[in-house]
Amino acid sequence: MLSFFWLRCLLKMVKGNIVVPEDILSFCCNGLQGSTSPQCTQDTGEQQEEAAGAMGGHNPTEVQMSQLVLPCHSNQHGELSAGQLLKWIDTAACLSAERHAGCPCVTASMDDIYFEHTISVGQVVNIKAKVNRAFNSSMEVKLKPLIPQTEEEKIEHSIAAERRRMRLVHKDTLKDLLTRSTSNTEMETRDGSVVVPAEKTRVESVELVLPPHANHQGNTFGGQIMAWMENVATIAASRLCHAHPTLRAIEMFHFRGPSQVGDRLVLKAIVNNAFKNSMEVGVCTEAYDQEMSVSRRHINSAFMTFVVLDEEGQPRTLPMVVPQPGDGERRYREASARKKIRLDRKYVVSCKQTEVPLSVPWDQSNKVYLSYNNVSALKTLVAKANWVLAREKEKVQIYTLEEDKFLSFRIEMLVHISASQAFSLLSDLRRRHEWDSHYESAELVQQVDEDDAIYHVLSQTLSCENKPQDFVILASRRKPCSRGDPYVVAFRSVTLPTHPASTTYTRGETLCSGFCVWPESEEMSKVAYYNQATPGYLNYVTTNVVGLSSNFCATFEACEKFLLKNKDDLIARLQDL
Numbered sequence: 237m238l239s240f241f242w243l244r245c246l247l248k249m250v251k252g253n254i255v256v257p258e259d260i261l262s263f264c265c266n267g268l269q270g271s272t273s274p275q276c277t278q279d280t281g282e283q284q285e286e287a288a289g290a291m292g293g294h295n296p297t298e299v300q301m302s303q304l305v306l307p308c309h310s311n312q313h314g315e316l317s318a319g320q321l322l323k324w325i326d327t328a329a330c331l332s333a334e335r336h337a338g339c340p341c342v343t344a345s346m347d348d349i350y351f352e353h354t355i356s357v358g359q360v361v362n363i364k365a366k367v368n369r370a371f372n373s374s375m376e377v378k379l380k381p382l383i384p385q386t387e388e389e390k391i392e393h394s395i396a397a398e399r400r401r402m403r404l405v406h407k408d409t410l411k412d413l414l415t416r417s418t419s420n421t422e423m424e425t426r427d428g429s430v431v432v433p434a435e436k437t438r439v440e441s442v443e444l445v446l447p448p449h450a451n452h453q454g455n456t457f458g459g460q461i462m463a464w465m466e467n468v469a470t471i472a473a474s475r476l477c478h479a480h481p482t483l484r485a486i487e488m489f490h491f492r493g494p495s496q497v498g499d500r501l502v503l504k505a506i507v508n509n510a511f512k513n514s515m516e517v518g519v520c521t522e523a524y525d526q527e528m529s530v531s532r533r534h535i536n537s538a539f540m541t542f543v544v545l546d547e548e549g550q551p552r553t554l555p556m557v558v559p560q561p562g563d564g565e566r567r568y569r570e571a572s573a574r575k576k577i578r579l580d581r582k583y584v585v586s587c588k589q590t591e592v593p594l595s596v597p598w599d600q601s602n603k604v605y606l607s608y609n610n611v612s613a614l615k616t617l618v619a620k621a622n623w624v625l626a627r628e629k630e631k632v633q634i635y636t637l638e639e640d641k642f643l644s645f646r647i648e649m650l651v652h653i654s655a656s657q658a659f660s661l662l663s664d665l666r667r668r669h670e671w672d673s674h675y676e677s678a679e680l681v682q683q684v685d686e687d688d689a690i691y692h693v694l695s696q697t698l699s700c701e702n703k704p705q706d707f708v709i710l711a712s713r714r715k716p717c718s719r720g721d722p723y724v725v726a727f728r729s730v731t732l733p734t735h736p737a738s739t740t741y742t743r744g745e746t747l748c749s750g751f752c753v754w755p756e757s758e759e760m761s762k763v764a765y766y767n768q769a770t771p772g773y774l775n776y777v778t779t780n781v782v783g784l785s786s787n788f789c790a791t792f793e794a795c796e797k798f799l800l801k802n803k804d805d806l807i808a809r810l811q812d813l
Contacts, residue, residue: 297367299332305359311480316355318483319463326459328365330451336367340451343458346489348578354482412600414573430555434564437475437507437517437557439468445499456495461521464503465538469517472505473542476515477554481542484514487574489538495523502532509559509571513551514543516571539574576601595745598690598710598730606730607688610712613748614726617644617766627780631796632789634780644748645777647792648764655755657803658763659723662751662795663713665691671798672791676704681735688712692735699742706741708732726750763799765792 301324303309309320326343333341355361441464449460466483473481495501505519517540522532543551559568598606620637623646627634635646651658661667669675676694683689688710695705707729714724729745737743748768753761769777780788 295366297332297336299328299335299365301328301363301365303361303363305355305357305361307357310357313480314357316357316359316361317463317466318351319466321355321361322349322462322466323457323459324361324363325365326457326462328363330458332365332367340453342451342453342455342491342494343489344491346458346462346486348488349486351482351484410570410573410577414569431558432476432510432555434507434557434559434568437472437505439472439475439503439505441468441471441503443501443503445495445497445501447497450497454497456497456499456501458489458491461491461495461501461536462489462538464501465505465519465521465536466540468503468505469519469538469540470542472507472517472519473515473540476507476510476557477544477552479544479552481515481544483540484543485541485578487539487541487578489536491536492534493523495533495535496525499523499525501535506567507557508539508567509575510554510557511575512553514541514575515554515557516541516574518567518571539571541578573601595708595729595731598732603684603688606710606728607684607712610710610726610728611714611724613728613768614724614750614752614766617748617768618722618752618764620644629786629789630793632792634788642768643777644766644768645788646764646766647788648762649792649796650756651761651763651796651799652759653761653799653803654759655723655753655761658753658761658799659713659715659725659751661799661802662753662763663711663725665689665693665709665711667798671794673794674791681708681732687714690730690732694741695744699744701742703740703742705744706738707744707746708735709746722752722754724750724752763795765795 303324305316307314309316311317326346330341330343443464445456450456466486470481470483500523502522502524503519504522505517508516508518510516518537519540520537521535523535524532544554546552557568559565596602596606596609617637623635623637625633626636626645631649633648635648637644637646665675665678666680668678674695674697676696678694679692681690681692691707691709691711693707693709695707697705699705708731709727710730712724712726714726716723727746727749729747746767748766750766752764752766754764755761767777776785776787779785
């Protein structure tokens with residue numbers, strides 16, 4: 237019986253203030269003991285609210301840790317080892333998790349980590365951890381929902397559900413990509429490169445879990461296991477390149493089960509694939525509880541990306557790897573697929589919004605991350621704190637948000653319709669022309685899955701070239717993850733090879749827009765439309781905001797009539813199913 241929740245760790249290095257990328261950790265609290273009752277956690281939640289009020293909105297789960305990097309923490313080059321850093325991250329995050337849960341916690345998983353800079357002996361590492369959101373999947377320990385206080389915390393809380401969703405479908409994304417790719421292992425050709433059999437990089441090591449390696453419950457620290465895994469992975473990487481490798485990225489740690497004091501942990505690592513300037517090392521951990529034990533428990537697996545830097549700090553060209561037939565070839569192909577997914581994810585998810593082109597190419601391999609980016613961008617916009625009421629006409633309210641590079645607007649009103657009905661009707665762009673005069677038609681190009689669809693939209697609005705506009709739009713819909721969350725329908729532009737821009741239309745783009753629907757009661761909902769205006773749309777937006785046009789209000793009133801007119805038909809169709 238486990239309850240899961242997410243934390244964010246932000247690391248900052250003193251002496252130059254170099255920021256190491258944020259990473260997200262998932263923790264679970266063990267609720268099998270009678271002492272960790274719901275009442276225990278409930279009291280903690282009430283104390284959290286009181287503490288937050290007393291501290292002026294300060295997050296009571298926040299933990300800050302400062303560590304001086306000593307020689308015992310470093311490698312032979314005087315740089316902080318990645319394994320030691322992971323141990324510190326895990327410790328800080330665990331302390332934060334236990335503050336919220338009110339009972340012992342263990343690490344369940346850790347999202348991707350990207351190492352951008354090295355940290356040297358004598359420098360100070362500041363680590364800050366706090367709970368983003370609690371996901372309750374337990375029948376014994378009920379975690380009280382986290383109450384975000386600041387704008388930053390509200391944004392993190394809002395998009396935590398999207399990160400969780402992305403993790404859950406990661407395996408399916410990898411499987412789908414491998415299914416659509418050729419089954420033959422195609423070896424890369426590299427002029428003058430040494431060829432190394434993958435088996436020559438294999439490493440196996442055994443560690444005995446002692447009390448200093450475990451927490452107060454006797455479970456091995458997740459950070460300690462990650463440090464041991466990083467150590468054997470580094471050895472495997474060095475056997476390929478015969479030099480000191482530098483860890484650049486770790487792909488999602490997922491702990492499948494705990495280990496305790498007295499367990500023997502078997503750590504295995506091998507280079508799965510070597511690309512021109514980087515290599516992927518696969519590493520797994522198994523546990524057994526006595527020396528002659530035959531059965532071993534799979535504790536954890538991870539994939540680590542290494543590079544080898546030359547004297548100028550640039551990645552060197554690496555030898556090629558020849559995989560063993562069978563499992564070796566499978567790992568070789570999967571490493572290539574993971575590299576593509578990693579590049580897609582880092583490009584779509586990690587980039588700042590202003591650095592991402594408006595229309596990102598869509599394909600099967602990046603569909604999960606585009607969907608994540610689509611929904612999280614809208615949720616981020618919704619959670620902004622500085623919205624200002626600019627205009628009000630009867631039941632329609634128009635708000636604006638002015639930022640450095642963007643002018644965003646929000647239109648909202650109360651409608652006598654259930655939130656689920658409004659969500660269903662607004663999700664289908666093919667019906668938008670029934671209430672939005674800007675839409676001429678919307679063709680469903682591809683139903684990606686239950687929650688995502690791609691449409692080709694034709695607009696009646698003329699561009700500056702005096703031609704009608706068209707759009708290729710990804711629509712991503714989400715039902716509420718927990719009480720208080722809205723129904724979400726997010727839109728963003730994508731590009732498809734099957735629908736290139738044509739001379740007949742001016743290709744338009746939308747960066748971030750969509751609907752959020754909050755239930756006010758069983759028969760009443762607050763419907764809000766958000767749009768982060770692109771430059772070509774600004775004149776139209778500002779004209780409506782200042783009251784020189786009533787088009788926004790008229791369109792939204794037409795939307796209300798559409799919802800009221802069709803809700804009964806929708807109920808009838810659902811009853812017929």
